[in-house]
Amino acid sequence: xxxxxxxxxxxxxxxxxxxxxxxxxxxxxxxxxxxxxxxxxxxxxxxxxxxxxxxxxxxxxxxxxxxxxxxxxxxxxxxxxxxxxxxxxxxxxxxxxxxxxxxxxxxxxxxxxxxxxxxxxxxxxxxxxxxxxxxxxxxxxxxxxxxxxxxxxxxxxxxxxxxxxxxxxxxxxxxxxxxxxxxxxxxxxxxxxxxxxxxxxxxxxxxxxxxxxxxxxxxxxxxxxxxxxxxxxxxxxxxxxxxxxxxxxxxxxxxxxxxxxxx
Amino acid sequence: xxxxxxxxxxxxxxxxxxxxxxxxxxxxxxxxxxxxxxxxxxxxxxxxxxxxxxxxxxxxxxxxxxxxxxxxxxxxxxxxxxxxxxxxxxxxxxxxxxxxxxxxxxxxxxxxxxxxxxxxxxxxxxxxx
Numbered sequence: 001x002x003x004x005x006x007x008x009x010x011x012x013x014x015x016x017x018x019x020x021x022x023x024x025x026x027x028x029x030x031x032x033x034x035x036x037x038x039x040x041x042x043x044x045x046x047x048x049x050x051x052x053x054x055x056x057x058x059x060x061x062x063x064x065x066x067x068x069x070x071x072x073x074x075x076x077x078x079x080x081x082x083x084x085x086x087x088x089x090x091x092x093x094x095x096x097x098x099x100x101x102x103x104x105x106x107x108x109x110x111x112x113x114x115x116x117x118x119x120x121x122x123x124x125x126x127x128x129x130x131x132x133x134x135x136x137x138x139x140x141x142x143x144x145x146x147x148x149x150x151x152x153x154x155x156x157x158x159x160x161x162x163x164x165x166x167x168x169x170x171x172x173x174x175x176x177x178x179x180x181x182x183x184x185x186x187x188x189x190x191x192x193x194x195x196x197x198x199x200x201x202x203x204x205x206x207x208x209x210x211x212x213x214x215x216x217x218x219x220x221x222x223x224x225x226x227x228x229x230x231x232x233x234x235x236x237x238x239x240x241x242x243x244x245x246x247x248x249x250x251x252x253x254x255x256x257x258x259x260x261x262x263x
Numbered sequence: 264x265x266x267x268x269x270x271x272x273x274x275x276x277x278x279x280x281x282x283x284x285x286x287x288x289x290x291x292x293x294x295x296x297x298x299x300x301x302x303x304x305x306x307x308x309x310x311x312x313x314x315x316x317x318x319x320x321x322x323x324x325x326x327x328x329x330x331x332x333x334x335x336x337x338x339x340x341x342x343x344x345x346x347x348x349x350x351x352x353x354x355x356x357x358x359x360x361x362x363x364x365x366x367x368x369x370x371x372x373x374x375x376x377x378x379x380x381x382x383x384x385x386x387x388x389x390x391x392x
Contacts, residue, residue, distance in 0.1 A: 224339075
């Protein structure tokens with residue numbers, strides 16, 4: 001049994017408890033066009049039938065997505081969108097396709113935040129019904145559906161490799177596995193058990209610590225004493241890291257990670 | 264300076280700070296607030312609960328083994344809870360006090376500045392007590 005097997009077993013259990021179907025995350029983009037493009041990207045990456053929900057500020061919009069196609073806006077919908085809800089989109093030429101873009105652009109334009117979540121859907125439509133994402137991008141006149149994002153594990157590796165002496169020790173965690181370790185060997189040896197205890201409390205109280213649907217990305221707990229070690233837990237998607245760092249560094253490192261994941 | 268005045272002064276000094284709350288960790292009650300928009304009671308309850316978990320609850324218990332001899336036996340005094348949409352900075356009001364200050368600000372806030380300003384506000388509050 002490796003040094004990390006106990007931590008990994010615990011992570012498997014805890015991650016299972018943390019992640020629930022339909023967990024929301026933020027839709028990228030700062031204006032209506034970018035948000036519409038990000039929505040098309042989500043459609044392009046969805047193969048199995050899903051009920052995809054965009055929560056635009058407090059208003060939910062539900063969609064049937066399958067086979068990388070937008071199949072329909074689902075009821076209930078409000079305002080001008082109500083007339084479009086529940087009707088399958090037969091092809092890109094149908095007038096409801098640009099009409100849907102219009103109401104979405106209007107909703108996205110004034111929104112402060114948009115969260116996206118997806119749950120399994122027993123689709124009421126055949127899999128060939130709907131408008132494929134590339135065609136949707138063309139009709140909706142959004143620039144690209146290419147995801148230029150750096151994978152979470154690459155961001156994490158880059159962040160950890162730049163830490164140098166700012167960290168006393170760290171464990172990089174991909175999903176439920178400890179993928180890499182760094183820093184003082186004696187401290188690293190103790191960290192698996194320490195991380196298991198910390199993450200037990202973290203995941204156990206996750207909903208109370210982060211009650212709003214935005215994705216958590218940094219958690220720091222510190223004794224607030226000069227060079228005494230503090231805990232810095234950073235995460236992004238499936239990538240996370242448990243870091244011990246001198247208290248004097250925690251604010252700077254937390255900000256650096258925050259910038260890295262929100263840029 | 265009253266608690267309320269100290270919280271108002273802190274908030275006005277920090278760009279992007281929307282809410283500062285002074286809370287009792289043991290009872291999980293918010294004692295005083297300063298905010299841009301009057302907060303819902305549910306929001307205050309959630310803030311004080313998160314502060315309690317982070318400084319006196321399971322999160323603090325889980326972090327303490329990492330602190331080594333230098334801070335062995337010391338309570339958690341600072342916690343940061345950051346999401347894509349906000350940053351919450353939680354500071355214990357000195358020593359082993361059961362009171363804490365919670366600051367809610369934008370995610371791009373200068374956290375070191377928020378911590379320093381929060382500690383100054385706590386000094387003002389404790390000096391007036």
